[in-house]
Amino acid sequence: MKTIPNRVYLTEDELPKQYYNIAADMPTRPKPYLNPVTKEPVQPDDLAPLFAKELIAQEVSTERYIDIPKQVREIYAKFRPSPLIRAYGLEKALDTPAKIYYKYEGNNPSGSHKLNSAIPQAFYNKAEGVRRLTTETGAGQWGSALSIAAQMFGLECTVYMVRVSYEQKPYRRTLMQTYGANVIASPSTLTNAGRAILEKDPDSLGSLGIAISEAVEDAVMRDDTHYALGSVLNHVILHQTIIGLEAKKQFEKIDEYPDIVIGCNGGGSNFSGCAFPFLHDKLKNGAKTEFVAVEPAACPKLTKGKFAYDYGDTAKMAPIAMMYTLGHDFVPAGIHAGGLRYHGDSALLSQLYHDGYVSAAAVRQTDVFKAAVLFARSEIILPAPESAHAIAYAIQKALECRETGEAKTIFFNLSGHGDFDLAAYEEYLAGRLQDFEYTDEMLEKCFSTLPEID
């Protein structure tokens, strides 16, 4: 007899009222961000043209818990608390004694966890009198989230969308427009950064780096406008801890606790949001839980990168951060179909990985899609390829349990659905996806771009 339901829900009343800030509990805090020009530590004022004061305060806060504003919780309540799901179907398909759980963040119109941070970012900007937000987007997950959040608080939103995606993936563009965003193909003629690129190459397909430069320039040039980022930064990760905080309550309800916590890793907010509230227990109470950040073999910053000061962006406009990085010029091999493409990582997660509290694993994309299809067929939900990195590793662990007979409790973050990723699924089903691993030589070349910091 089943004693645990398929899904553990929380009521709206049980929605967490505070975010968890791991900076309060870290034995070693991350080194400060450096100004990309002066290479001196960044001061809060340096960030004021880009971010709301409250978000800057969160970026450097060492308070353990930070209140979630009531207005943010009201919007969260339109799609949160998200369910914690027991993967009975997957367990059966794997014939494993392991108990597999996942938190499902795809039940919102942005399709992923990104909305968790877009909402407070929009709120704090609105509260401080900002009228308009800018951001960049590649495939469109973050741009969709910010468009939706801006609409909820009556802010204008301009999204610089990498031109090749703008043209080839019109659906994400239309989604953003439906929520009222102004979507601009990048490079555009609206910014100096865009015009400079177009002068050299009028047919430029754009890149995330260029789109970031345009969004930042747009925000800096206008008093009524701020910029918003969807991962990497401490305040983004702070907001994402809502995932892990809810999950802890849900596990309490069924009197369980994970032995392994798994999340995929791009800029770090997906993994960290899910894992940090549990990592709190390890840092404070010595819990034995294992934490694994899973990245693509095609973008292996934790498993093969360097822990070093590096620029946050290709254009060297963003702050320099101490982090695991593949070098700021790194671009994943063209055959890589999924996201998780950022060259660096969250400073918080990097430090915790460096200090041994978190481990990492790299998975190949054919294994990722194989896991995604198995998951869809056994658990019914179509996962985003990014989230399927976590699934692939969870499956690996569950199969190990089958060998050893251990009934470990495995928990991962299913950060989004795959409705907008069916082109990649098609490539996989047609056998056209290949794997790629970087040689040491290739990586050394990437590292040669790292800045020298005294």
Place this chain on the structure above:
Amino acid sequence: MKTIPNRVYLTEDELPKQYYNIAADMPTRPKPYLNPVTKEPVQPDDLAPLFAKELIAQEVSTERYIDIPKQVREIYAKFRPSPLIRAYGLEKALDTPAKIYYKYEGNNPSGSHKLNSAIPQAFYNKAEGVRRLTTETGAGQWGSALSIAAQMFGLECTVYMVRVSYEQKPYRRTLMQTYGANVIASPSTLTNAGRAILEKDPDSLGSLGIAISEAVEDAVMRDDTHYALGSVLNHVILHQTIIGLEAKKQFEKIDEYPDIVIGCNGGGSNFSGCAFPFLHDKLKNGAKTEFVAVEPAACPKLTKGKFAYDYGDTAKMAPIAMMYTLGHDFVPAGIHAGGLRYHGDSALLSQLYHDGYVSAAAVRQTDVFKAAVLFARSEIILPAPESAHAIAYAIQKALECRETGEAKTIFFNLSGHGDFDLAAYEEYLAGRLQDFEYTDEMLEKCFSTLPEID
């Protein structure tokens, strides 16, 4: 202060254990289906080559409640019970005293309520030793649902997909393939029906009618294969009552009851699934609730059709049913972007409409998309265009309440999400959608195809 949460959930234990069969409570039951060749009443045995015995029994049952098998409830539990949501955002946007609620059926990988019937259909076929299911699909909503359900019970599934959709909407095709279905562009060379079309027109783009003929022929020709239909039939509507049964429990929890129940109307299963459990109270206890089936002005079978015996399909292979119809050759005007294109309607719903227990309204597609965008921006969920027909009418009613000051409780079925409909949203946002209404002359021409039945 809010006393009612944004979302009313039920636990897995509260998932209904029986479907509701309105045939038990109808003052006048629908006239029997007729054999399309002999025009004699269809006997259960006539349907045996196509459907599982248990489904045929449900088709003609007059039992009020029919058990939901445990195995079906286990799969339901992967995405049900679905939330009942109070539309606080929409109410605010409309400045209405009305209380608006909706049941959200989009939180599953098929993206709509269709999965509610696909699962029991797959189950009963599996239980009777069927190895393989066939069906047809246009845009792909039903094909996706059946592909998923078949996979859950280890059945093979072949979907005949209208060729123009197969080629122009590859994502739905890939979705079905991800869940293991064999998707065939229709017309195909695999059936006599398909070959006959291709002989006349090798470049045929296909139609739903042709795809039905192929799927039915395929099922009839093979002993191990049955056919599955996604709407119209009594047993499909029976399965969809899970929506309304859950909603009734949810309304009980918050001590509310709808004054108006609204659903969009294609083949009838969306509206009926939501409305029939409430209509029970009207039929048995004289509840004053108003029921409105909302259809596109471009396919106005209830509001402008005839209550007559007509063929279920263009090819005249399906049974003849007494229903509201625009004639079996009817095809909505090309400018119509959404679904809800079926020429006829459920026999159950037709009879209830004819007898005055249900009313109907037709809405124009520009109003539908206007409502859809307002809904997305205020309620955060991106609605399917089909579901947005119900939204458009609910908005109309809520605005009437603003005029009269009445605080009516309006309830509608949000049957699916719009992730796969962004091309239509794009058309709307670009101002390229137009409205269309049929003249009496046009309709008379449609009706001229109705069969003569003694």
